[in-house]
Amino acid sequence: MISKRRFDFVKHRNIFFIASAAVTLIGIVMVLLWGMHYGVDFKSGTSLDLAVGKATDKAQVEKIFAESGLTPVIVTIGGANNDRVSARYDDVLTEDQVKKVTATFVAAFGDKVSSEVNTVSPDMANEMKNKAMIAVGIASIAISLYVTIRFEWRFALSAIVTILYDAFFVIAIFSIFRLEVDLPFVAAVLTTIGYSINDKIVILDRIRENLRFGRLKTDSDLADLVNTSIWQTMGRSINTVVTVLIAAFCLYLFGSESIKLFALAKMIGLVSGVYSSICLATPMWYLLKKSSLKSVKAAPAKANP
Template sequence: MTFKRHFDFVKHRNIFFIASSAVTLIGIIMVLAFSMHYGVDFKSGTSLDLALGKSTDKAQVEKVFSDTGFSPVILTIGGANNDRVSARYDDVLTEEQIKKVTTEFTNVFGSQVSPEVNTVSPDMANEMKNKAMIAVGIASIAISLYVTIRFEWRFAVAAIITILYDAFFVIAVFSIFRLEVDLPFVAAVLTTIGYSINDKIVILDRIRENLRFAKLKTDKDLHDLVHDSIWQTMGRSINTVVTVLIAAFCLYLFGSESIKLFALAKMIGLVSGVYSSICLATPLWYLLKRSSLKSVKAGAPAKANP
């Protein structure tokens, strides 16, 4: 089954390689120059979430904080009816200071005010940051080993490079737009790696199946095999990512403030995962396989003249 009328991802691979390299370079520059916008999980300080039970606006909330004498560095109003307040302090507040803030909100909005406090010390922040990086590293290594054993080294190399690209793409977007990085963000990166390798396994496994019946004599034979494999699995790849995107979008739209950035990171990772599977991983495997074909031809003994 051929798909000659469809877009040729293999033929236009250099466009995707250049675009992806440019995004990666911009992300590296942003991360090195400005670092990440760490949330309270990775940066010492206090995060105070207040469920007010009634609608409010930013001006009213700012006045209440001003009256307490403890104005936050970051202030967010959210919830379905603008009835939730999220305040971020770079300093660790004492119990007396937290009680003063919650008491003032109770006096203004009533006894239904429900506070949630999250305080992280500098040592705890560094420990969480290190453990998060270790978790991402272990997940990547474990997936890489599985693909190497289950398939072949060319499949593994293509998958490893592109899942790392997906993980870094999410990090780069959050760095560029200065979005807050917290523990749910790490969970989003880990699940991005999982969904990303799933997309790649679907396409790479189809390539492996087609290889069993293919007679690769020319570079065009290999090109057509990869091209056909991509389009044979295109529907499955798109349907899978759209299904999960709908769920992630609903989380972002209707979820609480604490999981909105998780859902956003998840959506970014899903889009990046399906893109890298189709536009990066398979063309990269094609280049690796093409080199091996050329090596075999170069090493083949010449036919003797009669």
């Protein structure tokens, strides 16, 4: 029997289900109404990164862009000494326009200014967007097939539904807060799916092991088995996610501007993955298994010949 001092995840499952359903519903509404805030990787435009060689601030940089006559949609300052400027344009800049912007910064900061230009055409943006969705879809299907073959269908169904929830949770958060979606974001979603299925397999496999020695006569016995399995793997789950969260947080805190949103998506996905493994996947399996226990008890006994 599970200790009364420990939290009963099965007993409080409806709270988790309702909260998760609410977040999913809000995410669906936001994605349908406003879509995603795509970065230059998924829509046509120009990304201009400048190393100016001196510390600067956003007000000064915006003034210089205004002097060039080509004001970007987004301006960010980065680098160890605030000496790197990233600008995002919705339009595809010509070579002359890029030279004009660079010349304005050279006039302000000197000859040490260097630039890197990335341009995405409309056709290329659509192609990358489609390939990103295909990549996420293939990864999800491949993992789903593996889990289905490797585990009993109840385990597989619980895992599949919740890894899809984790992937969509990251998408929903980025849609709700209008955070930029680019290729590193896709990498973060794929990584989220990988970590999520790892957490779920650890817990579900412990349930499967405990089933070999458990005697399930009542729903309470099943609930105790599930809660016991969760707490037996709790230390591993928490230690794993905290370790990776520390690394992701350091990337967000000290990394360049180009990977900050990747690190943020990673952190969101990690938290969602461990939450769904403990609070969604296992209670979902409990409900599926509980219905099968009832059907066995309800089955009429065969008459002796």
